[in-house]
Amino acid sequence: MTDAAAIPADIAALAPLIAARVPSLGGVPQIRSFGKGQSNPTYLLEGPSKHAVLRVQPPGPLLKGAHAVDREHRVMRALHNTPIPVPEMLMEGGQDATLDRKFIVMEMVSGVTHWDPALPSQTPAQRAAIYDAMNALLADLHMVDPIACGLGDFGRPGNYFARQFATWTRQYRAAETEENPDIERLINWLEANQPPDDGAVALVHGDFRIDNMIFAENSAEVRALLDWELSTLGHPLADLAYQCMQWRLPHTNAFKGLGGLDRAALGIPDEASYVDAYCRRRGLSGIDNWTFYLAFSFFRLSAILQGIYRRYLDGNAANAETALLYGKTVPILARLATEAIDGA
DSSP: OOOGGGSOHHHHTTHHHHHHHOGGGOSOOEEEEOSOOSSSOEEEEEOSSOEEEEEEOOSSOOOTTOSOHHHHHHHHHHHTTSSSOOOOEEEEEOSOTTOSSOEEEEEOOOSBOOOSTTOTTSOHHHHHHHHHHHHHHHHHHHTSOTTTTTOTTSSOOSOHHHHHHHHHHHHHHHHOOSOOHHHHHHHHHHHHOOOOOOOOOEEEOSSOOGGGEEEOTTSSOEEEEOOOTTOEEEOHHHHHHHHHGGGTSBTTSSSOOOBTSOHHHHTOOOHHHHHHHHHHHHTOOOOSSHHHHHHHHHHHHHHHHHHHHHHHHTTOOSSHHHHHHHHHHHHHHHHHHHHHHHHO
């Protein structure tokens, strides 16, 4: 973790305000960086009585709708008393006297984060259990009633993929640094192959992957699902396809995937088995247009990473080294998307 002395002055100045608003900390906390947050800088609050987590919008100009920590706060607060494991929300702030951007404070959940989806420290049986727990969590999330938990207005109903395609095309163009023929082909293909709206609506996480979860130390239990800034009301298959990109990403990528690994030997289900398990849990007979959902997910992630890379070029990246690596990953994602299209 970063030493407290290296914390930006405007972040360090939040400590007295947080102490006053979050009395359970027991006093003014020390603020230290976790060093992992790329989109929204994330800090550890070490209070005399307990620890908590601070999430802050990055400095500098922000793309419209990006870095929505206030959105994270709202959805996790709404889900706190549902079957979906989330940390307790402790504070929301923004444009306060000491800081010119939004931030939130949440409970710190103990457990482990698996940064490598191949789970090298686990046995085949443990890997199978962890992937099954993620699958069950995703199905449970998509069966949450948004209206019942106060999220009925958390997104616009209908035409989810048409709206998302327009949003991420706009975001990509705003952050574009050079022309990529695979991206151009992908955009054209997605525009021409959008499936008809089937009316399916659920609360979608938007960034559902293994390293956005905290697991129990000695079991497959998911203790917290984190990083909800991209959540909305949308089509549940967007989350499923987004996670299933992991099966196709190379294991050497900035986002380590499962591509090229002997998944059967590892005890990790293949993509088709994972999708089938989700369908059984949701009572679905199968999924039409799977290639579209996968290709869309690759494009959406490309737009997200291109935005982070653009922030690096503008000098505002939370982690310059990682942001540069993400920029190099965008062409890989575009190529994998076109391979999925060609192989359909």
